[in-house]
Amino acid sequence: MNIGFIGCGVISTAHLEGLEELKKANRETFELSAVCDLNENRANAFAATAEERLGKRPTVYTDYKKMIDEENLDAVSVLLDHDLHHIVAEDCFAAGIHVQMQKPLAISPYYGRKILADAKKYGRVLTVSEPSVLGAENVAMARAIKDGIIGSVNLLMDYVTVTLHRTFFAGTAWRHLKGRAGAGWINDHGVHRTHMFTEVNGPIREVFAYTEIFEKELSDGNTTIRPTGEDTSVTVFRFDNGGLGHWMCSTAAHGETMGGVWIYGSKGCFRPGKHIALANGQTIPVGDLIMQYAPEVAAHPFAHSYVELWEAISDRIVPISSGERGLEALSIVYAALESALIGHPVKVEDIMNGVRHAYEDTVVKEMIPERKSPLI
Template sequence: MKFKLAVIGCGGVGIRHIEGIAQLYRAGFEDIEIAAVCDLDRVKAEQAIAKIAVLQGTTPRVYTDYKRMIKEVDLDAVDICLPHHLHHTVAIDCLEEGLNVLIEKPLAITMRAARRIMETAEKYNKVLAVAENYRRRIEDRAVKVAVDKGLIGEPRLVIWTITHWNPYHAGWREDKFKAGGSWILDGGVHMADLDRYHLGKEPIEVYGKVTLYEPIKSGLKVTVDDTSLALIVYEGNAYSHWFWSRATPAYTIETRMIYGSKGAIAIEGPPWAYRLKSIRIQHKDYVEELSGRYIGDRLRSLMDKELEERWFPYGVTYSFATEIYDFYYACTHGVKPEVDGWEAYRDMAVIFAIYESSVLGEPVKIEDIEKLKIEEYQSEINEKLGIE
């Protein structure tokens, strides 16, 4: 019996999720069937299913109304790939219909909305997984191995800097009431997840500042920030320093450094396409550097076969495929997905701590964000969208 899945949202990310399932098919894993897809643009949905229909031998049913779809189609789960402001309503509807849910990051547009999704999943005893794919990439699995095996010693400090200039309006992502925040929410949850994953520590306190330098893009209004800075304090005397801006013309910086007691890991490029540049290990009289293929050789020698098979099932390394496989496995084997609702909730807390700290002008405790004790920034979103 195949695991029947519906994809809700056939935009760029939804297409990547469908391609992930296609890659699993090509690798010999055929236990997932896309039974239906849903998008307001029917043509877009029909185009999205062309390849997978051939691979799985059946054509998914196409809908423009997800409520009708989940009533009419026999499903085990849904994969939600929608703008942030729709996450909580669609996820809750699907959970109440008895379906397991995989949802794109961030889990929700605010912490309160995320809580409502998690409470519903727990009430109906359904699997809730969040599509956090960055940690699943080969490069980030390699960094995890390097840190866990002690190549750089005890991790101390992460420095993440992305500065560039973007003159174009990004549609719904520029609207606070649809996006919840700027790229530091949309993409920053990836970075929060990577910091927590790589450091193996939990954040305690955040001091952040956000601002908007360019409120008009392509003649259209922008209501989210375009620049943010943050200092994140982690347990065990570890720290993460963030600087992101898309309002810094003429000179681009794209780097992430992880420093430990014995060395450092250098990563370069934009977060969605960066590469592991080098690992440097400090000796008494010299610095040993691993770069190029030597990084891969060293890390492969440290990775046990069981771990490699769990991270890259059927030899598939495409992160959108492996996150869907992990969700399938959790649903069919009664285990927790690698990134469940609570894991994603903790990632979100880092981001909203930056926003709340900026509003208050002082550091905030992560615990207060998670317990909904501080919602100054989020309150107007909750009110606008009727999130109680």
């Protein structure tokens, strides 16, 4: 099948690595036949890298509508700013093309529901390329926890701080403006975490958070912005199964950064990326878990994302990283943001169904007018 990339920015090269892994392993994979970026130089440089890695130069476009008209594409990967996801997805579905979306599924839950509805309307496949639940290591973790390796999960803690030196995350100013990115780092980074939380321990029922914008101005020397997206959030939540969570992230930390995830169950502790420490003193390395629980899964999360897309198109297999799960991850983030705004805990279901949307309204207000769809 032929695939096109729309957007050749920061994350696109990691997707080439995924396709390359599949090609080297002689697994069925997509041919990257076209790429598109508004920035022609970037698109050309990316096409050259693609040729080096995959052996064929994709055709370059600067207009994605032209690309989907002229190319014989089965699928696209949408690698664009969050406020464009719903627009480009609809155009691709309407042209009969399946879509792999980058996280977050959409700029906000309303637009996430729109993407799901459009996929259904046009009968096309939608997957989300969410690396925190894909790839052998992450799949092994989720399967081992669901298998009861650490007993019933009762506490999950996830902390990360980074320093931006008051410039932009990944060199992109749009990430700090909620009308473009949906929120601050709690959304851009946060959906990875919330997607993983629910993958290992089921739905989250209720969330409470405090959020803040500590750094009122960011600049890379050329562009200066006043961020409207939060740079720091401290969140507590309760899973449907009664387990509790404590989650914190900040891009406004200076001097020393920190990070780590601890998943505690009745029989032991899972340290993602490291090991399991069981109450009986046994330590199980991640490598052993992969051999036991996910030997057939591609190692690279993005390689796995293309396997999921392929199988969803050709065999109608429901992907691990589905649009529905992407909407759930996004809704947990928005539940945190809603609670920080109104000062009360918020049920994730109320955000997912559109019952509560006070924070979302502030995002929609800041969106570029021509990127808004009429709200139902």
